[in-house]
Amino acid sequence: MTRPAPADPAVPARWTTEQFLRLVDQGVLGPDDRGELLGGGIVTTAPSNVGHDGALGLVSQAVFRAVGERAVVRVQLSLVAGPHSLLEPDVTVVPGTARDYERTRPKTALLVVEVSDSSLKQDRLTKAAIYAASGIPEYWIVNLRDDLVEIRRDPSVEERRYRSVAVARRGEVIEIARLSSASVAIDDLLPSAPGR
Numbered sequence: 252m253t254r255p256a257p258a259d260p261a262v263p264a265r266w267t268t269e270q271f272l273r274l275v276d277q278g279v280l281g282p283d284d285r286g287e288l289l290g291g292g293i294v295t296t297a298p299s300n301v302g303h304d305g306a307l308g309l310v311s312q313a314v315f316r317a318v319g320e321r322a323v324v325r326v327q328l329s330l331v332a333g334p335h336s337l338l339e340p341d342v343t344v345v346p347g348t349a350r351d352y353e354r355t356r357p358k359t360a361l362l363v364v365e366v367s368d369s370s371l372k373q374d375r376l377t378k379a380a381i382y383a384a385s386g387i388p389e390y391w392i393v394n395l396r397d398d399l400v401e402i403r404r405d406p407s408v409e410e411r412r413y414r415s416v417a418v419a420r421r422g423e424v425i426e427i428a429r430l431s432s433a434s435v436a437i438d439d440l441l442p443s444a445p446g447r
Contacts, residue, residue: 265290265291266335267335268331268334268335268336271288271293271337285297285298287337287339288335288336288337288338289377289381290335290336290377290380291335294373296370297369302395302442303368303395305442306395306441307327307341307342307366309439309440309441310341310342310364311324311326311342313440314342316439317427317430317433317434317435318344318427318430318433322344322347322361322430323345323346323347323348323351323352324343324344326341326342327339327340328343329356330358330363331358332358333385336381338378340364340365341364341365341366341393342363342364342366343357343360344361344362344427346359346361360387361388361429361430362387362390362427362428362429363382363389363390364390364392365378365392367392367393367394367395368396371392375392378390379413380411382403382406383403383408383410383411383413384411386408387406388404388406388428389427390404390413391403391425393440393441398421398441398444399418399420399421399441400418400420401416401417402417402425403415403416419437421441421444422438423437424436
């Protein structure tokens, strides 16, 4: 009968953000190692494809325009979402000014946006639960597969889910709930439709 290999006692069953960041400080994880800490598990991320990159450019530009100087827009930079999650959302809108984050990572956000194609299931399930549990008030998934934007609001921290889930399509405009008069056209978030 075969037995499972013994676990390495130096490897925690569930990583904390501090332990994960120590791996970076010690050089175990380098700048070219793409990964996130999701609920205590280290998850590697594949390099993005040209479609994702193009959409990310559109999303970041549209959100920068909408937000202006009222908050900080960060693109693929870290966000501490609880003691066991350190993510690098595609676009994050955080309160304050850029100087507030010179020596610390944000631990909250007004809005998180993920551009999603091959990562759609993880963005809908795992990341939505993490963002809701950390009280992020609004989470958008720019769904490239279905050519729409999924909008999640009203997080239930205890239930680890968003109580409001809506869909916005081309021709519609959505507002960033925590920033009055900050609106974004769905057409500005989505790549050009074929034939346009």
